[in-house]
Amino acid sequence: MSTRVILLGPPGAGKGTQAQLLAKQLGVVHISTGAMLRDAVAAKSPLGLMAAKVMQAGQLVADDLMVELVQQRVAQDDCAQGFILDGFPRTLVQAQALAAAGVEIDVVIELALDDEVIVQRISGRLVHLASGRTYHRQFAPPKDEGRDDVTGEALVQREDDQEATIRARLQVYHQQTAPLIAHYNDLAQAAAGCICYIRVDASQSVEAVQAALLQRLQAS
């Protein structure tokens, strides 16, 4: 059976952390549009050169580019068993384009978290850029300070994780992405049984959020 999941929530709510765990549990592909864009920036591709400034400012990359990127990705063979979309859709236009392209979704998971906790979480985040593995100085420290647990390579702070940029990203989230909460709730009610909407309190520990998610998924 295929499981197609949208993971929705503000920056720093733990989407990437939970998506990595859930992808392993469900045996599906984790698709992070943020990670795809960071790869493009690192490769200095035309998309990356264009996206770099937009991301540093905490703004959103153009809808048409993002829709094309995701449509191509979910059409690949490894997505046949399902996927977790982490960071997409981020606007109503993206959500409508996904539906218009015939990409079906089974579950929408919302990770809910207050803005002040978000700033604390993101400002302590460290990432291993090559793998996307994520750590936190206080809440999820690596075994060796500043080093990836698996490769031993250096961890870095993301360019868009400065406090001023975090606040800009939060504003963008509330204006452009939060309307998707009502959008998918309405869809879940209208198409009872086709799309399941799950809201989880993301202020708990990583393990507690994961357990709550799995429990709600099994019950859905």
Ligand code: AP5
């Ligand atoms: P993206 O990479 O998607 O960033 P985001 O949505 O802002 O989310 P984050 O990656 O910051 O946070 P997260 O929710 O994944 O949290 P994480 O698990 O890392 O996008 C970056 C940029 O790309 C955007 O700003 C935009 O410019 C562009 N972009 C991407 N997609 C786009 C789209 N569709 N359209 C247009 N533009 C797009 O956790 C955060 C920290 O908290 C970590 O340190 C982690 O260790 C820690 N943590 C996680 N869970 C817990 C917990 N339960 N308790 C304590 N600490 C925790």
